[in-house]
Amino acid sequence: MTTAQQQWWFCTRHNTVExxxxxxxxxxxxxxxxxxxxxxxxxxxxxxxxEEWDAQE
Structure with a gap:
């Protein structure tokens, strides 16, 4: 697992990397x-x- 200092997120509200x-x-x-x-x-x-999950249905 990554440490807190190495963690990155994608914000779906702002469409930015955080x-x-x-x-x-x-x-x-x-x-x-x-x-x-x-x-x-x-x-x-x-x-x-x-798309993978949809193909399984």
Whole structure:
């Protein structure tokens, strides 16, 4: 698991990558991710997972 200093989130409200000091509420965040790049690709990862789950139905 990553430490708090290494955690990054993607804020769905602001469409921005947020660091460990974010003021955004948890309900708006995807993550945590280990790198800023992973957080930046959060929506693509969600899309891929949804498509995989839809294909299983």
């Amino acid at each position: 660091g460990p000091d974010t003021d955004c509420p948890g309900k708006d965040l995807l993550g945590p991710y280990a790198t800023r790049e992973e957080a930046a690709n959060a929506l693509e990862k969600v899309k891929e997972r949804n």
